Amino acid sequence: MKARVTVTLKSGVLDPEGKAIEGALRALGIAGVAGVRQGKVFDIELDGTDARRAEVALTDAAEKLLANTVIENYRVEVLP
Amino acid sequence: MRSAVIIFPGSNRERDMARALRLICGREPTMVWHADAELPAGIDLVVLPGGFSYGDYLRCGAIAAHAPVMAGVRVHARNGGLVLGICNGFQILCEAGLLPGVLMRNGALKFLCREVHLRVERSDTPFTRGYNAGQVIRLPVAHGEGNFYAHPAIIARLESEGRVLFRYTSPAGVPDPNWNFNGATNAIAGVLSEKRNVLGLMPHPENHVDAAVGPTDGRGLFAGLVAHVAQAA
Numbered sequence: 001m002k003a004r005v006t007v008t009l010k011s012g013v014l015d016p017e018g019k020a021i022e023g024a025l026r027a028l029g030i031a032g033v034a035g036v037r038q039g040k041v042f043d044i045e046l047d048g049t050d051a052r053r054a055e056v057a058l059t060d061a062a063e064k065l066l067a068n069t070v071i072e073n074y075r076v077e078v079l080p
Numbered sequence: 081m082r083s084a085v086i087i088f089p090g091s092n093r094e095r096d097m098a099r100a101l102r103l104i105c106g107r108e109p110t111m112v113w114h115a116d117a118e119l120p121a122g123i124d125l126v127v128l129p130g131g132f133s134y135g136d137y138l139r140c141g142a143i144a145a146h147a148p149v150m151a152g153v154r155v156h157a158r159n160g161g162l163v164l165g166i167c168n169g170f171q172i173l174c175e176a177g178l179l180p181g182v183l184m185r186n187g188a189l190k191f192l193c194r195e196v197h198l199r200v201e202r203s204d205t206p207f208t209r210g211y212n213a214g215q216v217i218r219l220p221v222a223h224g225e226g227n228f229y230a231h232p233a234i235i236a237r238l239e240s241e242g243r244v245l246f247r248y249t250s251p252a253g254v255p256d257p258n259w260n261f262n263g264a265t266n267a268i269a270g271v272l273s274e275k276r277n278v279l280g281l282m283p284h285p286e287n288h289v290d291a292a293v294g295p296t297d298g299r300g301l302f303a304g305l306v307a308h309v310a311q312a313a
């Protein structure tokens with residue numbers, strides 16, 4: 001079973017890396033980029049077929065390790 | 081004072097720390113491996129040293145925060161034992177929830193390897209009794225993620241409770257954005273826990289203890305801890 005956990009910065013948290021990427025896009029000549037915030041994607045393979053159980057386990061994983069909930073949000077999706 | 085220094089995979093300042101402790105406390109610290117679930121008995125001070133534990137993978141200190149030895153560190157802290165986290169150690173303590181907030185990427189994105197000026201905000205703690213309140217000291221920093229951040233309510237609480245022990249300032253001891261190189265909120269360099277027994281500090285006091293190589297402004301932190309433990313005994 002495949003699942004994906006996406007971790008993003010909470011709004012209001014400064015993202016200098018996102019700003020640097022924004023500048024680099026501008027330097028590349030890509031117009032119209034008003035802002036960039038960088039996040040992370042974890043593609044996780046799980047044993048078993050119980051999607052509910054997987055979501056619970058991955059939420060626990062996100063709370064404890066994959067995300068720092070001081071500054072990050074997360075989203076758990078079990079992939080079809 | 082009996083001290084222990086924890087070694088995580090990727091720690092690299094544990095020997096500098098052991099040297100400083102040996103010089104100032106006159107006693108060899110115990111080096112503790114991250115996979116040991118318990119600390120040795122009779123330890124007064126546990127130190128989490130600087131470095132790049134687990135390669136800074138995922139987030140600085142995120143994986144080390146779950147190392148077996150952290151169970152022993154939590155027990156030690158809960159019992160009022162002294163814990164000192166330097167640089168990566170500070171990051172680990174925040175990730176482990178033993179200190180509030182998080183150390184984010186330096187605001188200007190550059191890795192900083194330089195000397196900074198710190199104002200010691202108060203001298204009535206075990207970690208700062210070796211200094212005068214308001215004293216400005218020089219310590220080296222070496223970090224890419226020293227930008228302390230917490231929710232504004234947490235920051236307000238830290239400030240009102242006097243738990244910001246060290247602040248980046250100008251050489252004259254004045255907070256100034258030009259001298260806050262990593263952009264830390266309120267120029268916070270060092271934070272004390274609620275029970276006042278756990279300190280996280282981004283700069284490296286252990287590297288300014290020997291007159292042969294430079295300033296010795298770091299001695300006061302360790303000497304103060306020795307005095308505190310001796311007095312409490």
